[in-house]
Amino acid sequence: MTSPPSVRPGYWTANLRYLAILLSIWFLVSFGCGILFADALNGFRIPGTGFKAGFWFAQQGAIYAFLVLIFVYVRLMNRLDREYGVEEE
Amino acid sequence: MNVQAWTFTLVAISFALYIGVAVWSRANTTRDFYVAGKGVHPLSNGMATAADWMSAASFISMAGLIAFLGYDGSVYLMGWTGGYVLLALLLAPYLRKFGRYTVPDFVGARYYSHTARVVAVVCAIFISFTYVAGQMRGVGIVFSRFLEVPIEWGVAIGMAIVFFYAVLGGMKGITYTQVAQYCVLIFAYMVPAIFLSILITGNPVPQLGLGGADLVSGEYLLDRLDGLHEQLGFAAYTDGSKSTLDIFAITAALMVGTAGLPHVIIRFYTVPRVRDARISAGWALLFIAILYTTAPAVAVFARTNLLNTVSEQPYEAVPEWFTTWENTDLIAYEDHNGDGLIQFVGPDAIDDSGQPVQNELTIDRDIMVLANPEIAGLPAWVVGLVAAGGLAAALSTAAGLLLVVSSAISHDLLKGVFRPGISERGELVWARISAAFAVVLAGYLGINPPGFVAQVVAFAFGLAAASFFPAIILGIFSRRMNREGAIAGMISGIVFTAAYIIYFNYVNPAANTADNWFLGISPEGIGFVGMLINFVVAGIVSRSSAAPPEEVGRLVESIRVPKGSGPAHEVSA
Numbered sequence: 001m002t003s004p005p006s007v008r009p010g011y012w013t014a015n016l017r018y019l020a021i022l023l024s025i026w027f028l029v030s031f032g033c034g035i036l037f038a039d040a041l042n043g044f045r046i047p048g049t050g051f052k053a054g055f056w057f058a059q060q061g062a063i064y065a066f067l068v069l070i071f072v073y074v075r076l077m078n079r080l081d082r083e084y085g086v087e088e089e
Numbered sequence: 090m091n092v093q094a095w096t097f098t099l100v101a102i103s104f105a106l107y108i109g110v111a112v113w114s115r116a117n118t119t120r121d122f123y124v125a126g127k128g129v130h131p132l133s134n135g136m137a138t139a140a141d142w143m144s145a146a147s148f149i150s151m152a153g154l155i156a157f158l159g160y161d162g163s164v165y166l167m168g169w170t171g172g173y174v175l176l177a178l179l180l181a182p183y184l185r186k187f188g189r190y191t192v193p194d195f196v197g198a199r200y201y202s203h204t205a206r207v208v209a210v211v212c213a214i215f216i217s218f219t220y221v222a223g224q225m226r227g228v229g230i231v232f233s234r235f236l237e238v239p240i241e242w243g244v245a246i247g248m249a250i251v252f253f254y255a256v257l258g259g260m261k262g263i264t265y266t267q268v269a270q271y272c273v274l275i276f277a278y279m280v281p282a283i284f285l286s287i288l289i290t291g292n293p294v295p296q297l298g299l300g301g302a303d304l305v306s307g308e309y310l311l312d313r314l315d316g317l318h319e320q321l322g323f324a325a326y327t328d329g330s331k332s333t334l335d336i337f338a339i340t341a342a343l344m345v346g347t348a349g350l351p352h353v354i355i356r357f358y359t360v361p362r363v364r365d366a367r368i369s370a371g372w373a374l375l376f377i378a379i380l381y382t383t384a385p386a387v388a389v390f391a392r393t394n395l396l397n398t399v400s401e402q403p404y405e406a407v408p409e410w411f412t413t414w415e416n417t418d419l420i421a422y423e424d425h426n427g428d429g430l431i432q433f434v435g436p437d438a439i440d441d442s443g444q445p446v447q448n449e450l451t452i453d454r455d456i457m458v459l460a461n462p463e464i465a466g467l468p469a470w471v472v473g474l475v476a477a478g479g480l481a482a483a484l485s486t487a488a489g490l491l492l493v494v495s496s497a498i499s500h501d502l503l504k505g506v507f508r509p510g511i512s513e514r515g516e517l518v519w520a521r522i523s524a525a526f527a528v529v530l531a532g533y534l535g536i537n538p539p540g541f542v543a544q545v546v547a548f549a550f551g552l553a554a555a556s557f558f559p560a561i562i563l564g565i566f567s568r569r570m571n572r573e574g575a576i577a578g579m580i581s582g583i584v585f586t587a588a589y590i591i592y593f594n595y596v597n598p599a600a601n602t603a604d605n606w607f608l609g610i611s612p613e614g615i616g617f618v619g620m621l622i623n624f625v626v627a628g629i630v631s632r633s634s635a636a637p638p639e640e641v642g643r644l645v646e647s648i649r650v651p652k653g654s655g656p657a658h659e660v661s662a
Contacts, residue, residue: 007650011650012649015649019178019179022174022178023174023178026171026174030167030171030340030344031337031340031341034163034167034340035163035167035333035336035337035340036333036337038160042327042328046300049297049300049301049309050299050300050301050302050309050310050311050312051299051300051311052311052327055160055163055311055327056300058160058163058166058167059155059160059162059163059166059385060296060299060382060385062166062167062170062171063166063167063170063378063381063382064378064382066170066171066173066174066374066378067371067374067375067378069174069178070173070174070177070178070367070370070371070374071368071371073177073178073367074177074364074367074368074371077182077364077367078364078367081364081651081652085652086650086651086652087364087651087652088362088363088364088651088652088653088654
């Protein structure tokens with residue numbers, strides 16, 4: 001095991017902050033819109049389609065949101081790594 | 090050419106492709122055997138992960154399940170994709186930085202304990218075995234239907250193929266074979282879906298066709314299906330019948346289980362850098378999402394077609410596909426009222442005079458995807474293509490799982506615990522012996538499954554959620570978590586989850602109803618509760634025992650930072 005490289009404080013806290021924000025959205029689109037509020041959202045429709053909103057989140061929307069979340073995370077972390085000089089060559 | 094000739098041809102071509110790829114990339118060293126020389130491009134790795142992950146359950150069963158469950162089927166859609174967010178954000182980059190071969194490697198090192206490692210190995214073997222048995226069964230079903238051989242022969246043929254490239258090829262063979270298998274399976278899934286979407290809604294994109302209007306009536310497809318359901322006495326398609334809490338728990342158990350499955354986690358050791366591990370999870374989810382957003386559309390198309398084709402039709406005039414599947418006993422018709430028509434109705438069905446109507450048709454949910462192209466009257470080559478795709482899905486997953494079993498035995502148990510001095514060559518020999526043994530046992534379980542495949546698979550997810558996930562998360566995010574806490578957490582999580590599932594499925598199946606469940610949570614969702622128990626027990630026990638040694642603190646500091654990850658191509662010793 002190599003000894004840990006010295007890292008300016010703040011890197012890990014920033015990482016945890018990103019995780020908290022992104023995972024809140026993750027929870028909101030799936031467990032929130034797709035499950036807990038699905039019945040209420042089913043009173044609305046995605047305009048121009050036959051989708052009730054709650055049903056759409058559960059069977060389509062949440063999956064699209066998951067994808068966006070991962071790619072946003074990758075961008076944020078790569079930027080953070082460079083800021084703190086801990087990126088790999 | 091007829092359906093059978095097309096099936097033979099397409100399956101033969103796809104198999105020749107996989108075997109060719111496996112031979113081309115044959116591995117020579119142990120490190121290659123496990124993790125492909127650590128030099129897989131993140132895009133290829135994402136594709137291989139997608140093929141590894143999407144099993145016979147995703148390809149063959151899921152759309153059929155959703156077609157019968159409606160909104161309740163969402164648990165599979167969200168559960169089996171949302172786990173990738175957890176994987177990408179909470180696990181993959183840190184495990185890649187840690188940079189050893191297997192999940193028990195991490196557990197053993199982070200918790201400085203052979204006991205923890207052995208507990209992890211037992212979990213990994215058990216999870217992988219239950220899962221692989223389901224895959225072998227899926228292979229057997231496809232072969233027996235399309236090649237018209239008994240299911241035992243179907244399983245045996247599948248065993249031979251898996252043995253050939255998993256045991257001889259190793260991980261590198263598997264990685265590129267899985268890339269090929271992903272291409273075959275996604276093509277095979279999308280072609281009939283696009284055909285159906287055009288036929289039914291006029292829109293070539295199934296995800297949009299699902300929200301579109303039906304070409305015949307001009308009504309929205311989902312509204313029309315809800316209407317049909319109401320008329321026939323089923324619950325409305327877009328509403329569920331499970332309790333909200335149960336839906337929540339099942340979704341959570343599947344998500345967390347996904348993130349804790351050892352054959353998925355091991356894939357993130359194969360990319361060169363930490364940042365590649367992050368993006369690789371994104372690519373994997375993209376490739377998975379193509380199928381997972383199409384599946385609900387396929388489910389609605391299949392359901393609508395099925396109702397239109399069979400409901401109130403004379404039994405004498407049923408189409409050919411109906412008779413073919415009847416011969417496999419996966420469709421059964423019983424004319425209760427003697428009118429010669431097929432009444433396919435739900436539990437609330439009543440006729441014009443208000444009398445209840447009895448359902449006369451039983452259909453196995455697993456055949457919907459395979460039968461769908463025939464129901465819609467698509468060309469014979471499409472039907473053959475679907476068979477080839479189903480086999481690709483089942484075989485790729487089976488091979489990945491066998492690799493976990495063989496590495497758990499040869500690497501984690503033998504080298505890690507019982508015979509630390511074993512040579513690399515000896516380790517490789519043992520890896521192959523245990524893979525061969527695993528293939529045979531999996532084949533046996535495929536022929537004589539211990540229960541319904543879906544139950545067994547739910548078991549695997551529940552166990553992964555209740556054991557690995559908390560142990561790994563705490564190992565990364567808590568410096569204070571120690572050996573005692575992790576072991577106590579894993580054991581209590583597993584024991585609780587396993588006991589609950591075994592009790593309701595095998596000991597007292599008669600009591601398996603919502604009234605008797607803990608808080609109304611079904612055995613499918615109980616892994617979520619097991620996970621919470623694991624976290625709580627681990628927290629309490631670790632606070633009341635000694636802090637982990639200093640070098641573990643340094644290990645945790647080190648995996649939190651990408652810089653200094655292991656080299657991409659290690660030369661074997």
